[in-house]
Amino acid sequence: MESTFKDLRGGASVLDMDPKHTVGGGVEDVYGEDRATEDQLVTPWTISIASGYSLLRNPNHNKGLAFTEKERDAHYLRGLLPPVVLKQELQERKLMDNIRQYQVPLQKYMALMDLEERNERLFYKLLIDNVEELLPVVYTPTVGEACQKYGSIFKRPQGLYISLKEKGKILEVLKNWPVRTIQVIVVTDGERILGLGDLGCQGMGIPVGKLALYTALGGVRPSACLPVTIDVGTNNEQLLNDEFYIGLRQKRATGKEYADLLHEFMTAVKQNYGEKVLVQILQTIMLFDLLAKYGTTHLVFNDDIQGTAAVVLAGVVAALKLIGGTLAEHKFLFLGAGEAGTGIAELIALEMSKQTKAPLEETRKKIWLVDSKGLIVSSRKNSLQHFKQPWAHEHEPVKNLLDAVKAIKPTVLIGSSGVGQTFTKEVIEAMASFNEKPLIMALSNPTSQSECTAEEAYTWSQGRTIFASGSPFDPVECNGKIFVPGQSNNAYIFPGLGLGLVISGAIRVHDEMLLAASEALAGQVTKEYFEKGLIYPPFSNIRKISAHIAANVAAKAYELGVATRLPRPENLMKYAESCMYTPNYRNFR
Numbered sequence: 001m002e003s004t005f006k007d008l009r010g011g012a013s014v015l016d017m018d019p020k021h022t023v024g025g026g027v028e029d030v031y032g033e034d035r036a037t038e039d040q041l042v043t044p045w046t047i048s049i050a051s052g053y054s055l056l057r058n059p060n061h062n063k064g065l066a067f068t069e070k071e072r073d074a075h076y077l078r079g080l081l082p083p084v085v086l087k088q089e090l091q092e093r094k095l096m097d098n099i100r101q102y103q104v105p106l107q108k109y110m111a112l113m114d115l116e117e118r119n120e121r122l123f124y125k126l127l128i129d130n131v132e133e134l135l136p137v138v139y140t141p142t143v144g145e146a147c148q149k150y151g152s153i154f155k156r157p158q159g160l161y162i163s164l165k166e167k168g169k170i171l172e173v174l175k176n177w178p179v180r181t182i183q184v185i186v187v188t189d190g191e192r193i194l195g196l197g198d199l200g201c202q203g204m205g206i207p208v209g210k211l212a213l214y215t216a217l218g219g220v221r222p223s224a225c226l227p228v229t230i231d232v233g234t235n236n237e238q239l240l241n242d243e244f245y246i247g248l249r250q251k252r253a254t255g256k257e258y259a260d261l262l263h264e265f266m267t268a269v270k271q272n273y274g275e276k277v278l279v280q281i282l283q284t285i286m287l288f289d290l291l292a293k294y295g296t297t298h299l300v301f302n303d304d305i306q307g308t309a310a311v312v313l314a315g316v317v318a319a320l321k322l323i324g325g326t327l328a329e330h331k332f333l334f335l336g337a338g339e340a341g342t343g344i345a346e347l348i349a350l351e352m353s354k355q356t357k358a359p360l361e362e363t364r365k366k367i368w369l370v371d372s373k374g375l376i377v378s379s380r381k382n383s384l385q386h387f388k389q390p391w392a393h394e395h396e397p398v399k400n401l402l403d404a405v406k407a408i409k410p411t412v413l414i415g416s417s418g419v420g421q422t423f424t425k426e427v428i429e430a431m432a433s434f435n436e437k438p439l440i441m442a443l444s445n446p447t448s449q450s451e452c453t454a455e456e457a458y459t460w461s462q463g464r465t466i467f468a469s470g471s472p473f474d475p476v477e478c479n480g481k482i483f484v485p486g487q488s489n490n491a492y493i494f495p496g497l498g499l500g501l502v503i504s505g506a507i508r509v510h511d512e513m514l515l516a517a518s519e520a521l522a523g524q525v526t527k528e529y530f531e532k533g534l535i536y537p538p539f540s541n542i543r544k545i546s547a548h549i550a551a552n553v554a555a556k557a558y559e560l561g562v563a564t565r566l567p568r569p570e571n572l573m574k575y576a577e578s579c580m581y582t583p584n585y586r587n588f589r
């Protein structure tokens with residue numbers, strides 16, 4: 001009875017097969033692991049066949065009380081389980097009942113993480129079938145609190161930790177991970193976790209959470225996902241003084257030391273996993289530099305800049321049905337000119353330019369941004385970071401948001417500053433004074449950092465605002481009417497976009513693919529949702545939405561000549577759906 005998942009380097013495990021053995025883009029499940037039905041038997045592969053006690057302790061194969069009588073006999077499980085046999089559906093109901101008993105969201109988070117470590121398929125079944133209820137637990141806002149308290153709730157390490165101590169050895173560290181056929185890596189250095197700032201090594205909760213969504217929402221197989229935290233220290237004094245802090249106890253390395261470690265990581269990734277592995281870099285203040293440096297050599301994608309841009313553009317395009325006009329007829333004002341703000345602004349300007357054939361320099365003039373020093377205007381140009389410079393339009397200086405709203409008179413107001421309560425009553429009232437239906441998007445996460453609540457947006461505008469936020473808000477009653485706020489979160493985009501890249505075997509991400517993803521999302525908002533004032537489809541349809549996004553993105557990858565999975569599948573939507581992981585239990589022979 002060989003134990004589970006350890007050191008597969010020396011053996012010929014399925015998971016250790018050379019990546020070229022997987023078909024084309026790779027998520028295709030050549031071993032039939034995921035597509036096995038009740039009458040199709042599969043082998044519980046590890047380095048050898050897991051059985052007995054080790055089978056129960058292996059989260060990839062464990063089915064708990066769902067092991068059948070036959071399986072209990074065949075796999076030495078007799079006596080190791082109580083006599084009852086429960087179907088997966090009943091296990092799911094029981095666990096959801098348990099989770100709903102917890103009053104504190106962090107307890108729900110911990111219960112779900114425990115489940116993932118015990119029984120991966122059941123974890124994903126819960127997540128997929130109860131996505132609207134559980135998304136706020138495994139993702140924003142609860143994941144923010146989990147990162148803040150990671151040191152004390154930490155039980156078993158998840159993902160790979162690569163710190164300055166591993167400098168010179170990163171390739172070896174990657175080889176320590178038990179699976180070789182990785183398709184998606186999500187990596188952070190923990191410096192800008194949601195709107196919560198520098199959480200150092202504890203930022204690991206974010207790659208873990210985002211990858212859970214790749215699987216649950218986008219259908220990328222869990223074994224193909226790798227969460228990574230690059231630990232170069234932290235400037236968070238509270239963490240540095242916390243005796244339970246799990247990361248390097250030093251100030252952040254910057255400059256060459258940081259760049260060298262990142263470069264070693266990116267080089268090792270390509271060497272170990274090849275050119276088609278998607279590296280999603282996020283929640284670091286170094287994003288623009290990293291995207292510029294690796295965008296032409298690796299398949300890199302950033303969800304703070306690119307994913308957020310695609311989701312917001314989709315929301316705005318869909319909202320035009322409610323607020324009227326074409327994209328280019330609207331005027332945008334952002335609070336926050338960082339990664340999210342300038343990334344969204346650029347994609348909106350690009351789409352306007354495509355639609356109107358006007359040069360990008362012209363369409364950018366429809367978009368204004370406010371940063372911590374006020375409105376970005378031409379007189380500030382020399383002191384602005386490079387990514388803000390395209391937005392420095394002619395205007396006299398304006399110090400604060402309210403004055404900027406009054407001066408610019410935008411039709412769309414977008415919050416991406418990470419600072420809560422900044423869309424004050426005066427700001428919303430001003431928006432409502434010159435717009436019949438102002439579009440207001442409070443993107444900052446988690447909920448505590450939201451620019452305003454849904455209730456505030458609706459009540460301060462007498463129910464006229466079209467509202468969406470980064471973290472979810474419950475429906476609100478205003479003037480006797482129920483308003484359902486939308487959630488504008490890059491979680492709509494990255495799982496489907498990632499799936500599209502993986503199934504087409506794409507080797508680069510282009511802006512055109514982001515526009516394709518955005519268009520597919522906007523196309524999923526139907527009349528029924530518009531009637532409720534929604535500008536995004538419900539998350540409960542996310543697997544279908546992700547398949548549409550994946551198909552559109554893959555089609556664009558083929559069109560641009562960056563897809564390597566040949567020949568191109570005829571029906572990309574069907575192909576995307578057929579590649580998606582499903583968490584139903586397999587039957588063991």
Ligand SMILES: NC(=O)C1=CN([C@@H]2O[C@H](COP(=O)(O)OP(=O)(O)OC[C@H]3O[C@@H](n4cnc5c(N)ncnc54)[C@H](OP(=O)(O)O)[C@@H]3O)[C@@H](O)[C@H]2O)C=CC1
Nearest residue numbers: 194195336337338339340371372417418444445470489490
């Ligand atoms: N809904 C979603 O899907 C997503 C939401 N976000 C959220 O957006 C927020 C920002 O993220 P990101 O862009 O990556 O962060 P950055 O740190 O890159 O940018 C923050 C920007 O906000 C500005 N800012 C900070 N404080 C103020 C203030 N008091 N008044 C005006 N401007 C201010 C900063 O100004 P300066 O440049 O002068 O320092 C900077 O331009 C976070 O809360 C994050 O959670 C991010 C990605 C996706």
Ligand SMILES: CC(=O)C(=O)O
Nearest residue numbers: 194195303304445490
């Ligand atoms: C959602 C996300 O990526 C953020 O808040 O930064």
Ligand SMILES: [Mg+2]
Nearest residue numbers: 284285338339
């Ligand atoms: Mg930033």
